Amino acid sequence: MYLKTVQLRSFRNYREQRVNFDSQKTIIVGNNAQGKSNLLEAVELLATLKSHRVSRDRDLVLEGAASGQILAALERAYGQAELALILRISGRRTVILNQEPLRRQMDFLGVLNAVQFSSLDLDLVRGAPDARRSWIDTLLIQLEPIYAHILSQYYQVLKQRNALLKKFRQREEDNLNPEIIVEQLPSDISQLKLWDVQLAEAGSRVTRRRARVLERLTPLAQQWHSNISGKTEVLEIKYIPNVSWTEDDPLEVKQAFLEKIEKRRMAEQQLGTTVVGPHRDDIEFIINHTPAKYYGSQGQQRTLVLALKLAELQLIEEVVGEPPLLLLDDVLAELDPNRQNQLLEAIQDRFQTLITTTHLHSFDSGWLKSSQILSVEAGE
Ligand code: ATP
Ligand code: MG
Numbered sequence: 507m508y509l510k511t512v513q514l515r516s517f518r519n520y521r522e523q524r525v526n527f528d529s530q531k532t533i534i535v536g537n538n539a540q541g542k543s544n545l546l547e548a549v550e551l552l553a554t555l556k557s558h559r560v561s562r563d564r565d566l567v568l569e570g571a572a573s574g575q576i577l578a579a580l581e582r583a584y585g586q587a588e589l590a591l592i593l594r595i596s597g598r599r600t601v602i603l604n605q606e607p608l609r610r611q612m613d614f615l616g617v618l619n620a621v622q623f624s625s626l627d628l629d630l631v632r633g634a635p636d637a638r639r640s641w642i643d644t645l646l647i648q649l650e651p652i653y654a655h656i657l658s659q660y661y662q663v664l665k666q667r668n669a670l671l672k673k674f675r676q677r678e679e680d681n682l683n684p685e686i687i688v689e690q691l692p693s694d695i696s697q698l699k700l701w702d703v704q705l706a707e708a709g710s711r712v713t714r715r716r717a718r719v720l721e722r723l724t725p726l727a728q729q730w731h732s733n734i735s736g737k738t739e740v741l742e743i744k745y746i747p748n749v750s751w752t753e754d755d756p757l758e759v760k761q762a763f764l765e766k767i768e769k770r771r772m773a774e775q776q777l778g779t780t781v782v783g784p785h786r787d788d789i790e791f792i793i794n795h796t797p798a799k800y801y802g803s804q805g806q807q808r809t810l811v812l813a814l815k816l817a818e819l820q821l822i823e824e825v826v827g828e829p830p831l832l833l834l835d836d837v838l839a840e841l842d843p844n845r846q847n848q849l850l851e852a853i854q855d856r857f858q859t860l861i862t863t864t865h866l867h868s869f870d871s872g873w874l875k876s877s878q879i880l881s882v883e884a885g886e
Pocket of ligand 1: 517518520539544750
C-alpha cells in the first residue's frame, strides 16, 4: 500500500498542512518539539484509531480548537482509498471512508496498515504487562479488524461485572454496620452468574486470538532476532494467559474460565473486582533462557524490539497481502551501525517508510539520495 497524501487540520500543533509523499522513503527532519512525531502519530491514528502517546482526544486537537481532522489518500492493490478521521475535544469521533461516514469504527480499521517503532517501544520489554497487552491487541486489530469489536465487548462485560462486584462488597461492608439493615438478594448471585458466562465467552475469544497471533509471530521474530544478534542468541516468546488452557476450542477455553472464576469467587468478592480474565494476561520474552525484562542489556532489549517490529511488518504483509507502512520515530539514531544496517536492509524498497530525525548525518548518502526529505518547523 502507498500513502500519497496526508492533510492535517487543527491536529496537535498543525493548523492546516498538506503533505505529499512522493518517495517510498521520507525523512522528516527538524528540531525538537516542531511536529515530527505528531505527523507520524496522525498516520498511526488512521491505522489503529489509537495513539500510543495519549488516550484523550482533547490532547490531539490543536489547542483552542474544538475539533481536528486527519485526511489521507491511500493507494491499495484493490484501488484508491480516502480516509478521514474527525476528532473532537468532547471525545466524539467520526470516521469517514471514501466520503462515506461509517457507523462502525471496525470498518475503518484495516484500510491503512502501519507498524510504529519509537523509543517508547522499549516499554514492551521493560514496562508493565499492559504495554505488552496493548502491543499485541494493536497488532491483532490490524490483522483482523473484528478484534476491535471483540476486545471492546470484553471490556464492557468486565466493566459491568466489576460494578456488580463492587456493589456486593459495599453491601458486605454495610452488613457489618449494625446501623444499616441490608437484605441479601439472591437475585444478585444469579445476576453475577450471568456475568460469569459473559466474561468466559468474551474472554475466551480474546485469549484464543492472542495465543494464535503470538504463535504466528514467534518464528518470524526468532528469525530476525537470530540474524540481528549474529546467531548468538536464542529468543523465546511465551504467552502467559491469566486463564490457562491447552486446546484451542471455544468450549474448552470457556470451561477453563468458568472453573477459574469459581476458584477465585471469594477473592473477587472480597476485592470487589474481577481478577480472572485476559485483562491480566502477560507475554514473556526470553533470551538464552533468561527473561529479557530483568537480565537483558539495553542493546539486547533494543535488538529484541527491533526483531519484534520487523516480524510485525512481515506478518501484516503475509496476512493482508500488501506491505504495511513503517513509522520510525527517532529510533535510527539509537541503534548501532550494525542494527541500523539490518533495519535498512530489511526495509529496502519493500515498505513505505516515514522516518523522523533531528539531523540528517545518521543517514548514509544512498539513503539521502533515494529519500524525500521534509523539514518541519513549528507545525509547518
Ligand atoms: P522531538 O524531536 O522532541 O521528538 P517532535 O518534532 O517530534 O520533537 P512533536 O512531538 O511532534 O515534536 O510535537 C511537539 C509539539 O507539539 C510541542 O511543541 C507541543 O507543545 C505541541 N503540541 C502537542 N499537542 C498539541 C496541541 N494539542 N495543540 C497545540 N500544540 C500541541
Ligand atoms: Mg518526536
